[in-house]
Amino acid sequence: MVKWSRFNIASIVFGFAFLYLPIVLLVIFSFNESKLVTVWAGFSTKWYVQLLHNQALLDAAWVTVRVGLISATVATVLGTLAALAMTRYTRFRGRMLFSGMIYAPLVMPEVITGLSMLLLFVAIGLDRGFWTLTLAHITFTMCFVAVVVQSRLLSFDRSIEEAAMDLGATPVATFLQVTLPVIAPAVFSGWVLAFTLSLDDLVISNFTSGPGATTLPMKIYSQVRLGVTPEINAVCTILIGIVAMGVLIASVVSRRREIQRVRDEQAAFAL
Amino acid sequence: MKSLGSIRRSFAPWADPTAVPFIAVKNVTKKFGDFVAVDNLSLNIYPREFFALLGASGCGKSTLLRMLAGFEQPTSGEIVLDGQSLAGIPPYRRPVNMMFQSYALFPHMTVENNIAFGLKQDGMPKPQIAERVDQMLKLVKLDKFAKRKPHQLSGGQRQRVALARSLAKRPKVLLLDEPLGALDKKLREETQFELMDLQQQLGLTFVVVTHDQEEAMTMADRIAVMAHGKVIQVATPPEIYEAPNSRFVADFIGDVNIFDGTVSSAGPGTVEIATQTGFTVRVASSDAPAVGAKIGLAIRPEKIRVSRDEPACAPLNAAQGEIWDIGYLGDMTIFHVRLKDGKVIKASSLNAVRAVEDPLGYDQQVWISFDENAGVVLKD
Numbered sequence: 001m002v003k004w005s006r007f008n009i010a011s012i013v014f015g016f017a018f019l020y021l022p023i024v025l026l027v028i029f030s031f032n033e034s035k036l037v038t039v040w041a042g043f044s045t046k047w048y049v050q051l052l053h054n055q056a057l058l059d060a061a062w063v064t065v066r067v068g069l070i071s072a073t074v075a076t077v078l079g080t081l082a083a084l085a086m087t088r089y090t091r092f093r094g095r096m097l098f099s100g101m102i103y104a105p106l107v108m109p110e111v112i113t114g115l116s117m118l119l120l121f122v123a124i125g126l127d128r129g130f131w132t133l134t135l136a137h138i139t140f141t142m143c144f145v146a147v148v149v150q151s152r153l154l155s156f157d158r159s160i161e162e163a164a165m166d167l168g169a170t171p172v173a174t175f176l177q178v179t180l181p182v183i184a185p186a187v188f189s190g191w192v193l194a195f196t197l198s199l200d201d202l203v204i205s206n207f208t209s210g211p212g213a214t215t216l217p218m219k220i221y222s223q224v225r226l227g228v229t230p231e232i233n234a235v236c237t238i239l240i241g242i243v244a245m246g247v248l249i250a251s252v253v254s255r256r257r258e259i260q261r262v263r264d265e266q267a268a269f270a271l
Numbered sequence: 272m273k274s275l276g277s278i279r280r281s282f283a284p285w286a287d288p289t290a291v292p293f294i295a296v297k298n299v300t301k302k303f304g305d306f307v308a309v310d311n312l313s314l315n316i317y318p319r320e321f322f323a324l325l326g327a328s329g330c331g332k333s334t335l336l337r338m339l340a341g342f343e344q345p346t347s348g349e350i351v352l353d354g355q356s357l358a359g360i361p362p363y364r365r366p367v368n369m370m371f372q373s374y375a376l377f378p379h380m381t382v383e384n385n386i387a388f389g390l391k392q393d394g395m396p397k398p399q400i401a402e403r404v405d406q407m408l409k410l411v412k413l414d415k416f417a418k419r420k421p422h423q424l425s426g427g428q429r430q431r432v433a434l435a436r437s438l439a440k441r442p443k444v445l446l447l448d449e450p451l452g453a454l455d456k457k458l459r460e461e462t463q464f465e466l467m468d469l470q471q472q473l474g475l476t477f478v479v480v481t482h483d484q485e486e487a488m489t490m491a492d493r494i495a496v497m498a499h500g501k502v503i504q505v506a507t508p509p510e511i512y513e514a515p516n517s518r519f520v521a522d523f524i525g526d527v528n529i530f531d532g533t534v535s536s537a538g539p540g541t542v543e544i545a546t547q548t549g550f551t552v553r554v555a556s557s558d559a560p561a562v563g564a565k566i567g568l569a570i571r572p573e574k575i576r577v578s579r580d581e582p583a584c585a586p587l588n589a590a591q592g593e594i595w596d597i598g599y600l601g602d603m604t605i606f607h608v609r610l611k612d613g614k615v616i617k618a619s620s621l622n623a624v625r626a627v628e629d630p631l632g633y634d635q636q637v638w639i640s641f642d643e644n645a646g647v648v649l650k651d
């Protein structure tokens with residue numbers, strides 16, 4: 001065990017402070033009695049109550065969730081298929097180019113992605129709104145899913161697929177009964193990643209949404225320009241809570257599975 | 272049931288010209304890019320035969336098996352199974368099952384479900400599946416492990432699951448790629464005999480890949496020795512051992528001494544060879560090579576006698592040398608005898624008599640000798 005030196009402690013404290021102080025402040029001030037964000041005037045939950053009556057904010061939240069669910073699901077399907085194509089058909093012409101193109105959107109500035117999609121929608125005369133927003137989210141989250149699933153597929157032992165076919169499973173049955181269950185954890189993390197990316201996207205959403213399809217980040221951003229209200233702090237605190245819960249559940253589930261596996265292994269050797 | 276031995280003794284469809292092969296591999300070539308993995312290979316395998324493919328690592332055994340299973344397409348040539356060409360038939364429509372070199376068990380399924388997988392694909396009714404799975408589990412002695420996942424099993428247990436899974440569908444042909452590689456010697460020998468029993472009981476055709484020659488000799492009706500994508504010889508285990516058709520086969524299977532020489536005279540049924548070592552050999556040979564031909568003479572160590580006194584047949588089939596090395600194995604002793612020209616030959620003798628009073632020792636001058644029918648003439 002390494003001894004805790006002062007230097008170590010200091011770097012940990014500063015590091016975490018740097019990361020979390022803003023968030024902690026935000027959470028604290030969401031419980032502020034006063035309307036002035038920076039002046040503490042006692043504990044209160046009234047901003048949370050008020051939230052429930054802010055129809056515009058609730059609408060935005062609902063849009064965000066719907067866009068997130070639909071786009072993450074579609075992006076997961078498309079991204080998984082893309083990853084399969086990239087890892088399976090290794091011998092077609094221009095493969096390098098294609099796999100490079102899958103990664104490109106990851107590093108593309110969002111402004112450019114957003115702008116180009118806006119131009120596309122205008123060019124084909126699509127009215128901007130909920131569906132253009134969803135389409136845009138599918139597009140930019142898909143490549144993240146593809147990357148996550150692809151890295152899993154690279155370590156996938158293809159002989160189990162051959163074994164399945166050898167035992168009479170058609171390619172479709174093989175995919176559904178063998179490939180998909182084995183890569184399911186990666187597909188699921190791809191989905192979670194896509195969902196969270198969609199949840200907090202601001203730039204691309206700004207370019208591609210239209211009237212009646214305002215997402216929560218857009219709403220928050222536009223309100224903040226008129227001044228930070230404790231109400232906004234409350235919304236953000238709830239968002240933080242949801243994300244933290246998600247992370248917690250995911251890690252508990254995987255930890256459980258790990259413990260279960262170790263226990264099974266011990267049982268196997270005990271016999 | 273008839274005893275195994277009697278069935279085996281009378282089983283020789285390859286010798287019957289009217290027998291129809293079950294699997295016919297016809298001039299099959301498989302290339303990976305420029306690399307030729309299987310080279311214009313032809314083979315006939317008969318119904319209920321236990322056929323072994325034997326060869327060094329990388330000689331194309333797995334590739335041939337994978338073409339039979341349908342995972343690789345021949346670059347040229349064709350494979351016929353039970354009278355039907357397999358060209359273009361995908362793996363899932365072939366009446367062939369394979370046990371993989373890497374086992375390839377489904378990691379997310381229990382042992383039970385692994386074995387049931389193929390039966391489910393066929394739409395077999397549930398009670399029947401359960402019955403068959405039970406039967407297979409008993410067969411490979413894994414009934415206690417039905418609910419385990421593959422990662423909870425030892426290597427040998429996994430291998431047995433793989434075997435059970437490939438047998439569950441009762442395929443007409445079972446392809447086994449190194450089926451016993453992960454087992455320790457004892458379990459391996461046991462399983463060899465179990466496999467043979469199983470094959471007899473179920474009346475299946477087995478094609479087994481192995482690079483363990485002892486395993487091939489024990490289990491197979493016939494062995495194909497492969498090298499560099501080609502079949503060098505196909506024959507029964509005794510034929511392969513006693514009458515190898517080439518230096519490669521003679522050297523590959525068991526221990527052998529090879530004397531190079533020139534044919535000095537050829538009589539009816541025998542040839543005389545002047546060996547480079549300097550002595551003359553007379554051996555039985557049905558098709559006599561021409562006088563002056565350069566040939567090799569292969570003699571197995573157990574067919575060479577080592578004696579202190581000059582043998583009666585000398586100077587034919589005998590040479591003088593000194594004992595160079597002795598390996599005492601208990602049941603037998605292996606002598607390395609150095610001949611006059613420096614060539615070291617191997618001879619083994621059974622220790623049929625207990626502790627000889629005056630055993631042969633290091634550096635002793637001895638004679639080696641052998642019978643006229645002990646050697647095999649190799650023309651290559």
Ligand SMILES: Nc1ncnc2c1ncn2[C@@H]1O[C@H](COP(=O)(O)OP(=O)(O)OP(=O)(O)O)[C@@H](O)[C@H]1O
Nearest residue numbers: 303306308326327328329330331332333334335482
């Ligand atoms: N998909 C492939 N692409 C390129 N070369 C291949 C491929 N599969 C096999 N080979 C080559 O073909 C040759 C024969 O391979 P194969 O797997 O049939 O050998 P093997 O006889 O089964 O050997 P082992 O006893 O080690 O299993 C090897 O040199 C191998 O490198």
Ligand SMILES: [Mg+2]
Nearest residue numbers: 332333372448
């Ligand atoms: Mg192999």
